Amino acid sequence: MSAKPMNHRQIMEALSGLLLVLFVAMASSTIVSTALPKIIGALDGNQTQYTWVVTASLLTATASTPIWGKLADLYSKKLLVQISIVVFVLGSIIAGFSQTAGQLIAARAFQGLGMGGVQALVQVAIAAMIPPRERGRYNGYLGGVMAVATVGGPLLGGVIVDTAWLGWRWCFFIGAPVAVIALVVLQKTLNLAVIKRDHVKVDYVGATLIALGVSTLLVWVSFVDSSFAWLSWQTYAMVGLGLLILAVAVRVETRVAEPVVPLPIVKQRDTALAIVASLAVGMAMFGGAVFLGQYFQIGRGYSPTEAGLLTIPMMAGVLVSSTVAGRLISKSGRIKPYIVAGTLILVGGFAGLSTLDHDTSLWYVGGAMALVGIGVGMSMQNLVLSVQNTVALRDIGAASSTIAFFRSLGGTIGVSVLGAVLAHRVTDNLTHELAAAGMPAGGDAAASSSLNLSALPETVQHLVHVAYGDATGHIFLISAAIAVVGVIAALLMKPTALRSTVDLIAPADETPPTRTAASVSELAGAAAAKAAPIPAEALPR
CATH class of the missing domain: 1.10.287 (Helix Hairpins)
Known part of the structure; x- marks a missing residue:
């Protein structure tokens, strides 16, 4: 059975469910950050387990992303989205009921499988509904949701931790009912084509x-x-x-006949450059943004809730720039200028943040963060769109998930490397500050490494604030250097126009071997309605 063509209202209805579950999945990663010390303390965990609570979900989410994407090219995209939501909900509930740190780590690993699926499949579903030319205007909503989840997660986590009647377990429980609502909405609104392929084996x-x-x-x-x-x-x-x-x-x-990561697509010039740019943007953005909350809390002495509020300029920058750039891209059909401009602004924002110390004006910090947000909003999602524009609908899942995979991989590497640099710099700064104050560096420096500042003398607390505040600017300088790689990759991309059809139109003398009757009818409909803003015949049936 074929689905009716989706008009703008139907697309927005389906998009609401997709964006809702995407927000919950992304926020689940950041919401825990401010509550994690309290969680590990309540479960009597150690520093190694503290790290693994974060690493476990990140590992499974990143590693499973290409697999989810490839499955989306072979089976029902709608069914896979629903399965990933169910996995995420179950993982969230199990994590909330964990009684030991080991149980929490295992639950987070399982939850990560669902998170990876949601993050990959939401973009695949959007690509299957909307032609690239029109997708720019909808990508603004996608970028806005990602911004709110990335920056608003720590704020929400801080509020939950600071609210006595909720408790840390609600950091995991809170996403489950929202994800269930999204599941119900998608069951009623998401109608995507199912292109069946006979005798296909998953690799x-x-x-x-x-x-x-x-x-x-x-x-x-x-x-x-x-x-x-x-x-x-x-x-x-x-x-x-x-x-x-x-x-x-x-x-x-x-x-193999059906590779998880199609190498011919990856080796295409624009795809390869988009991967390099995504890797650089992911390293710079995730690696840098993670430490802004720490800068405000440890370097400036603000509470978790206050730190979340202070990061609003970056969130607003992403929201506004992704929306405005998306509409301009849909209007002009040109995407490269916005990616180049976005990466350049990203470099400028991080360069501004590289001058931070423990008493930098909050107005200056907010302005630099806004530039980072604008750069991310103009580049991150549009790099995915540029790749989706070059591949056929049958490969959209693998192509989209490959970009998401490298962006996530870049973020993971960025967090680890910049975190190591920050720790080394803080230790040097703190040792110097303690020595200058005439205090024995060994014991006080070691005690301050737990970041339990309330247990330290007031004088030492001030020195820790200074050490962290002055060290943070250095990692943002590194982020700016990494972002320059993204600028170079963006400049080397070919200036291509976005197509106005969901799928590529095959040449007259070419009959792709894997086409089915359903996909051929899609191409025919797309060709007939090529001039329409959102070609009804070109949308999946």
Whole structure:
């Protein structure tokens, strides 16, 4: 059975459900950040378990993203979105009822599978509903939701922790009912084409190898410089093993009929450049933004709730720029100028933040954060759109998830590397400040490393604020340098016009071997309505 063509109202109804669950999934990662010390304390956990509560969900979400994307090219996109929501809800509930830190880590790993699916499949579903030319205007909503989730999550977590009658378990429970509502909305509003393919086998071997290789490297990134040195036998063993597994995965992907990551698509010039730019933007944005909350709390002495409020300029920058740029892109059909401008503004914002210290004017900090938000809003989602514009509908899942995968991978690497740099810089600054104040550096510096500032003397608390505040600017300078790579990649991209059809139109003398009657009818409808703003015939049936 074919679905009726989706008009603007129907698209907005389906989009509301998709964006709702995307917000919950993304916020679940950031909402825990401000509550984690209290959570681990309540569960009698240690520092290693503290790290793994974050790492577990990040590992499974990142590693599973390409797999979800490929499954979306082979099976019902709507069903897969629903499955990922159910996995996420179950993981959230189990995490909320955890009685030990080990149980919480396992629940977060399971929850991460759903998070990875939601983050990948929402963009795949949008790509299957809306032609690239019209998708720009809707990408503004997508960017806004991602901004609110990324920046608003810590604020919500702070409010939950500061509200006595809620408790930390609601950091996990709060997303479940919202996700269920989204599930009901999508069941009624999301109508996507199901392109059936006979005799197609999922590349489970390649998928497993990719997941294992990426997980090995992410585990190394998470623990290097804290549990072991950069140049150590652990580093050589983990990096070597991870690269070896990924090399075997590439070998497998070149030999199977339906690879999880289609190498011919990845090797295309614009796709490869978009991957490089996404990696750089992800490293700069996620790696830098994570430490803004820490700067306000540890470097400036604000509460978690106040720190969340102080990051609003960045959230507003993403929301406004993604919406305005999206509409301008839909109107002009040109995307490269906005990506280039966005990456340039991102560099400028981080360059501004690189001058921070413990008493920098909040107006200056807010202005620099707004620039970072504007840059992210103009570049991040449009890099995904530029790749989606070059591939056929049958490959939209794999292509979209590949970009999301590298962006998430870049963010993971950025958080770890910048965190290591920040820790080293803080230790040096604090040792110097304690020595200048005539205090024994060893005991007080060690005590302050737990960041339990209330347990420290007031004089030492002030020195910790100064050490963190003065060290943070250095990591934003590194973020600016990383973002320059994104500028170079954006400049090298070809200036292509966005197409006005959901799928590519095959040349007259070409009959793709995997086309079915459903997909051929989509192409015919798309060709007939090529001039329409949102071609009804080109939308999935």
